[in-house]
Amino acid sequence: MLTKSQARTFFVGGTVLFSGLFFALTFDTHRKVPDQTNADQITPAVVAGKKIWEENNCMGCHTLFGEGAYYAPELTKTVDRRGEAWLRVFLKDPEAMYPGRRKMVKYDFSEEDLDNIIAFFDWCGKVDLNGFPADPPLRAKMEGVAASSAAPVKLLPSPVPAIMVTAACTGCHSVAGEGGAAGALIGAPPLDGVHATKSRDELRQWISDPQKIKPGTAMPDLVPAVVSEEQLEEILDYLYSNAETKPAA
């Protein structure tokens, strides 16, 4: 059986060997990370955004690259998922967007802060993370189930008006076959058939002040901060462009 000095040699030898390997791999990681992370695109705005991320301990609730706490959403691809316009509205007053839901601290960011935060997230979203976060493998199957059980509705014409993208309507609602990833869960219905269930006036009132009609709803206050009165009419024109043709029963 092993003697004590052999055991010590195993410990010291193993530690030295594996520390050496670890240092070599660290060296190689240093060489490869700039390419993999697009380090040349780390602008002063990205650095400033990272500073805001750290100074407010955003990691104390959120995850980034999957690292942090598990109280608030993973943010690596947030610019892709939500769009810049949505993030700007949200960050100005997080609770207004999700009244009565889980809270985020209101930080009173300046416009420049917002530019920097978004620049940082945008850079993060483009880093090659070896496949993280992965696309949900079961989503396609779920959508198949939902589609086969619902009555077919004639889709609105594509593309959707630009304002519906910048105001991030499609972040929650599906329309013309676009967007709506999270819709069914937070109660945001598809909009293609909305003309059949609500009058144009009702819909105008709803978008103008959702909280008044349904306190606690997740639908954000968009008018007039993000969507002007004229743009609201543009959206309504679009949503009612199918109104003549009755939806298939």
Added chain:
Amino acid sequence: MKFKSQKIAYWFFAAAMLLLVLQVVYGFIMGFAHMGYDGLHEIIPFNTARAVHTNLLVFWLLLGFMGAAHYIIPEEADRELYWPKLAPIQLITFLLVGVTALVGYHVNWWEGRKFLEIPRPLDYLVVINVLMFVVNIGMTIWKGNRFTTTSIVLYMGLLFAALLYLPGMIAFDNQTMDSFYRWWVVHLWVEGVWELIMGGMLCFLLIKLTGIDREVLEKWLYIIVGLTFLSGILGTGHHYYYIGTPSYWLWIGGIFSALEPLAFLGMAIYAFVIVKKGKRNHPNRIALSWTLGSAIISFVGAGFLGLAHTLPQVNLWTHGTLVTAMHGHLAFWGAYAMINLAMIAYAMPLLTGRKLWDAKSAGIAYWCSNIGMIAMTAAFAVAGITQVNLERRMGLDFLAVQEEIQVHFFGLILAASLFSVGIGAFIYNFWMHGLPNDEALDPSSSL
């Protein structure tokens, strides 16, 4: 106890107990927030509670390790502490720095890097403080009358833990590199050098509690800490799967972290075999229970549950979910909290001369805290696995999923309440021992 200067260990332990209570309180704040009761949001938002909860953990565990070192090293080196007067100064300044950091977290003063939130100016004070500790303990060993493997392993753990704090202070503009070196501290602490500390403490406790020959125990100690480094150093790779580092970390991290449970398994088998062979019927059975419990729960929590989500194919889905919290709780409890509580349960009667090892509170403490923590782990597991399936695999919205799993946090809070009863009983038992005193000195004792 054999030496007067060992008495200082009591104060490290007492401070650790106080911080443990606070850690539990902040844990409840987080648990309730997850359930939807976030009434403290304006004063203690979740990120504050989270930073305080995890930093208090590190803080009280380090105090426990320091207390253990102040108790073990004089006994192993067979002399008084080299600078007995430095120890209380070091303790008080350490507490001041730590408490300042914790208060800072309530006013948005922090670094915002998970586990290493301490603001930079305080980092330097931590370094100076830990240097005082490392030098005092080091000089005690150096000038000691005997060198033992136990004290060397324990000391190496403490020294490397101090050195590994430094890479966490390097600044990077690149989030990926920032994270890369953050894990040098966090991973190489808990899955590396802290295991040396744990191994050293375990070895000391087993020598004392079983009376088995030191040569046999220390030989196996080398094998176990050898296995720790063999797997744990490259096992750091499991933090480098998905943060923007090269893809070879996927298989390097995968293979070596799959080996990590070996060290913990070794430790569990070692503890059991030794206790079975034990010649001495040490009256402090509860300290032995904590020691064995630590060896076994650390294998389950750190080894087995770690393995359960460390493979890259699994981690792709579980990375950044409550599954991590599930593993984290039982791992820290088994490996580091329990070994500290074992040391305290062992040392208190010897420091104070009061033998409260058979008191009812000692048994309640052991069973309630352990069953409570295992139940908490189960609650996190159910919540975490549900989150992985709904959010990561089906693609449902984050908040919608969180609302679905709120009910499991009710289970968590029930389990945490049982756990708290155990911690309360442990502290009651601690309190009833009274203060350390010279009447407990017994230079000839081998217990």
